[in-house]
Amino acid sequence: MLGYVYLAVAIATEVVATTFLKFTSGEDAKWWAYVVVVVGYVASFFALSQTLARGVPLGIAYAIWSAVGVAAIALISWLFFKEPLTWVQIVGLVLVVGGVGLLELGAKQPAA
Template identity: 45%
Template sequence: MSWLYLVLAILCEVGATMSLRASGGLRERKWIPAVVGGYVAAFVLLSFALGHGMALGVAYGIWAAAGVALTAVLARWLFREPLTRVMALGILLIAGGVLLVELGAEAMA
């Protein structure tokens, strides 16, 4: 169940970030409920994942890495922002680092 909460937290955070971008930095006030609601939901869901036994380092690492990757890809697709090869390599390196954190946490269990 903790993984489901984590995935939902990631989706809420990315949704809120995309809404923040769409709002033009909150200039378009109609986006404020989506921004605030998404971030609040993301933190609540992250707390549920932690409450169901997920390790903080693992949860936060996956949340951050997935958020960076999804945000970069969606920003490219929705807002035509750059996503260069170097940026893609950075995303892969982040994913690799999170994988090592996860493997290290499992080795300690």
């Protein structure tokens, strides 16, 4: 169970770091945003390594980490940065998250 707590921390810190990438681009780049990005990614990879050390399989951990991150960033971009999110993209996000759910479900089944 602790492995999944570390996975949640890895996801949260990666999402924060990726979100703050927005503030590092363009003419109005903020120096402090670079600090948030670097610290966030370092924390995320550390937490992800702790996830694996606690027995969560790599394929499952990475799939959950990336899918939840992609979905969260898409929603954050839409909500806070007013970036477009079409119905086709929403369906794609649902399929990605659903695919990860199937990976997790399949990991709990006996091997064929």
